Amino acid sequence: MTPFAREQWYVIAYAHEVGRELMARTVLGEPIVLYRTEDGKAVALADRCVHRRYPLSESALVGDTVVCGYHGFTYDTKGTCVAVPGQSRIPRTARVAAYPLVEIDGFVWIWIGDPARADETAVPRAEHLTAPGWVTVKGMEPIACDYGLLVDNLMDLSHETYLHGGYIGTPEVAETPITTEVDAEAGVVRVSRHMADAECPPFYSRSTGIDGRIRRHQDIEYFAPCLYLLHSRISPVGQDAPLFRTEITYAITPGKPGEVYDFWAVSRDFAVEDAEVTEFLAKFNHTVVMQDVTALNLLQRALDAEPAGYQELSINIDAGGLAARRMLAGLAAR
Amino acid sequence: MTPFAREQWYVIAYAHEVGRELMARTVLGEPIVLYRTEDGKAVALADRCVHRRYPLSESALVGDTVVCGYHGFTYDTKGTCVAVPGQSRIPRTARVAAYPLVEIDGFVWIWIGDPARADETAVPRAEHLTAPGWVTVKGMEPIACDYGLLVDNLMDLSHETYLHGGYIGTPEVAETPITTEVDAEAGVVRVSRHMADAECPPFYSRSTGIDGRIRRHQDIEYFAPCLYLLHSRISPVGQDAPLFRTEITYAITPGKPGEVYDFWAVSRDFAVEDAEVTEFLAKFNHTVVMQDVTALNLLQRALDAEPAGYQELSINIDAGGLAARRMLAGLAAR
Amino acid sequence: MTPFAREQWYVIAYAHEVGRELMARTVLGEPIVLYRTEDGKAVALADRCVHRRYPLSESALVGDTVVCGYHGFTYDTKGTCVAVPGQSRIPRTARVAAYPLVEIDGFVWIWIGDPARADETAVPRAEHLTAPGWVTVKGMEPIACDYGLLVDNLMDLSHETYLHGGYIGTPEVAETPITTEVDAEAGVVRVSRHMADAECPPFYSRSTGIDGRIRRHQDIEYFAPCLYLLHSRISPVGQDAPLFRTEITYAITPGKPGEVYDFWAVSRDFAVEDAEVTEFLAKFNHTVVMQDVTALNLLQRALDAEPAGYQELSINIDAGGLAARRMLAGLAAR
Missing domain, CATH: 3.90.380.10 (Naphthalene 1,2-dioxygenase Alpha Subunit; Chain A, domain 1)
Incomplete structure (x- = not known):
């Protein structure tokens, strides 16, 4: 099998495919959920709830947050959990990965790798x-x-x-x-x-x-x-x-x-x-x-x-x- | 994976599901064939013929015996082989496991474990x-x-x-x-x-x-x-x-x-x-x-x-x- | 699993099944493509192009040669590659296995093993x-x-x-x-x-x-x-x-x-x-x-x-x- 190259930009979708419906794609083996905020900004989060690994793509999009369809863990566009059921205290570790995205030439490009290093590599152009x-x-x-x-x-x-x-x-x-x-x-x-x-x-x-x-x-x-x-x-x-x-x-x-x-x-x-x-x-x-x-x-x-x-x-x-x-x-x- | 707990009672069927048709279910990985005798008593046997492992659930129910659909090895309600083709001598080891059953509250409960210990544990009630x-x-x-x-x-x-x-x-x-x-x-x-x-x-x-x-x-x-x-x-x-x-x-x-x-x-x-x-x-x-x-x-x-x-x-x-x-x-x- | 016996004759097809359409069968785990020459002689070659392992059975039969459907590597009835794209020199190792066949009693028998030893064993008759x-x-x-x-x-x-x-x-x-x-x-x-x-x-x-x-x-x-x-x-x-x-x-x-x-x-x-x-x-x-x-x-x-x-x-x-x-x-x- 051809090895996967991380620390790279990949096309995850056409820009027109990403909207107000949650959408699941898997890139380099990483399950990802995609959507647009009410302001039209594309968002990509890890597609597994921190609670019991339920796919967030099977959730509800409420405003700009994703509400897990199983137990209601709620995530903002940064992947930070902002609500859990039955208690007001939210565990500090409750967050999912948010992926750097660049929207250009009709493509949505995603950075697979250390987010801090995304800026070091230019997005290829078409x-x-x-x-x-x-x-x-x-x-x-x-x-x-x-x-x-x-x-x-x-x-x-x-x-x-x-x-x-x-x-x-x-x-x-x-x-x-x-x-x-x-x-x-x-x-x-x-x-x-x-x-x-x-x-x-x-x-x-x-x-x-x-x-x-x-x-x-x-x-x-x-x-x-x-x-x-x-x-x-x-x-x-x-x-x-x-x-x-x-x-x-x-x-x-x-x-x-x-x-x-x-x-x-x-x-x-x-x-x-x-x-x-x-x-x-x-x-x-x-x-x-x-x-x-x-x-x-x-x-x-x-x-x-x-x-x-x-x-x-x-x-x-x-x-x-x-x-x-x-x-x-x-x-x-x- | 959650480990299987043996030496326990499990519901294998509703009472109304078990009748004069052979029925296959698998519990804790054990293939089981279920039927009722002519007198209405539920029976559960291991669902593999001792001869060539053919599923007994694909067999014929003749009176209270199960006649293997492949070569005719015949088992009674205790799992004892009572007939084989082509010879009158039946090997002493020719038997399949028979499972303890309890029929109560509309359920058929089966004991998965050492049959001798089934009596030590009460069947849960509903x-x-x-x-x-x-x-x-x-x-x-x-x-x-x-x-x-x-x-x-x-x-x-x-x-x-x-x-x-x-x-x-x-x-x-x-x-x-x-x-x-x-x-x-x-x-x-x-x-x-x-x-x-x-x-x-x-x-x-x-x-x-x-x-x-x-x-x-x-x-x-x-x-x-x-x-x-x-x-x-x-x-x-x-x-x-x-x-x-x-x-x-x-x-x-x-x-x-x-x-x-x-x-x-x-x-x-x-x-x-x-x-x-x-x-x-x-x-x-x-x-x-x-x-x-x-x-x-x-x-x-x-x-x-x-x-x-x-x-x-x-x-x-x-x-x-x-x-x-x-x-x-x-x-x-x- | 019953082990495979090589150095033996096996029936790969009825004679009437083999014609001017390429036909794929797998014998003892070996993928094989079958066809008849314009003169009516049955041919059996390994069903994988030497180039990129594309199945030759998905190819075109041109005269008596098989032209790979992916990049055009062309094989004769002996499995020898006689043409490749983009160059006139053909690598010496470019050949696929050709299998001994015997057509008798309405069967096409294939020899799975060392072709040099096929003559040592008689084809069984029916x-x-x-x-x-x-x-x-x-x-x-x-x-x-x-x-x-x-x-x-x-x-x-x-x-x-x-x-x-x-x-x-x-x-x-x-x-x-x-x-x-x-x-x-x-x-x-x-x-x-x-x-x-x-x-x-x-x-x-x-x-x-x-x-x-x-x-x-x-x-x-x-x-x-x-x-x-x-x-x-x-x-x-x-x-x-x-x-x-x-x-x-x-x-x-x-x-x-x-x-x-x-x-x-x-x-x-x-x-x-x-x-x-x-x-x-x-x-x-x-x-x-x-x-x-x-x-x-x-x-x-x-x-x-x-x-x-x-x-x-x-x-x-x-x-x-x-x-x-x-x-x-x-x-x-x-």
């Missing part, structure tokens, strides 16, 4: 998600697999040809060699695949209107552990313009061991007023994501049944994924 | 269940939780305010302090909560017809490990009569580890001819019990996912539950 | 399955039990009286003693039960037309570990002819630990043109097999819940099953 002139479609799928399998999947796009053939993959993706670059200090792995003359898959032909062959550039930036950006650039072969820019964003958030939240978004700066293109991309990319979900669920079940010490065989296309694994191991070991 | 002048509604729900969680639940009624608000709970239950008394010799824990002036919850307003505020007394007697009685007394504030008496009975029978049978009954000595009240209490209390079932299933799943050595924080309301846990630990250690 | 003058009905049911439980079941037919009463069992089966013979060198256990005057069960009365009592001979030959033959001979009491011959074949193939493939077939040399008899036997025997499946699933769950070191009590009828267990233990230990 500005195109909310920038003017860009339109985004998005979703989230939980997958029952080690989060490292999703990192592997995204770092090696040669699988587009086989798993997503007829959707986003064409023969050229698997055929074209990649270049890989590791910036250990910044914690970024970059993988590029530039196809000078490639078939145009339906994903792009139907969104851009191009009907011939294309120049297709895929430039990945993986900001370990959570944020993955694929800068996709398309233009008809033989002409430089128009250049169609698509930014494909993934936030890869480990849930429990063997579970991962797969936040996905597709942003474009063309045909931004065209609702049909928007609807097409939302549906089509969801289908593509579900192909990955199905394959990764299956792969995890296969790996779970393998005897210990099974072997992998890596080739050139795996350079990015292997670099990502080393970086994650380093972050986890710190 | 006479109101069948006494003249009382009417009872009842049921049984299996819960996928440690039986200690159900004991906790019942010993601390402050949860009525939160989990059963609008049914049996009102603010006064959680607000009013309790008194606790432990009779270690008799093996009884008593918890009392006397509310002088409280809101009347629907459970009582609709069964008694009271429409104002009430004096409400809750007096718990827990006869560890299995029998729990809640003596509930209600009267309108400011008048001593009429006094409405409700006896709420639970039998808490550990099944497999992590499973418990929750036998529940509500007995009253008022409106005993009123079928509408009977029907109301049967439905309404089932709803209340299912609120507990849902919460305890959920709590157990949450605890199962907790890292080992998780902490609880106890306050005054937990005095009864903690005393019960100590008593159960003592019984189990004997 | 010639009646495809011989002229015989008609066969057949099927396969997976059972969630230790394969040893199915061997036990088939070696001791006294269970016909109880589990299959009204179908194939009558009182005489359980009453009649057996004779057992073990040929350790040939690896065969033989169990015979000859009933001189027995009730005729529906299985035989409806297929043969006999309406009185019968002479009934059951002669089992178990060729450990996989092939079981029951030579059944029926004739009306008091006359030698006509003699109705039925060959009942089982192939017992361990899948994963705790799972077994139950291949079953009923062959007859009478009423071979009678489609109604064929249809009756197909349906009726499926019902009988499902009675075993249900019982063995149940028995395994019961055994899984037993504390370690549970006891069995064996009697004369178990002589064949115990001999089979000893033989399997010997084969596994080699």
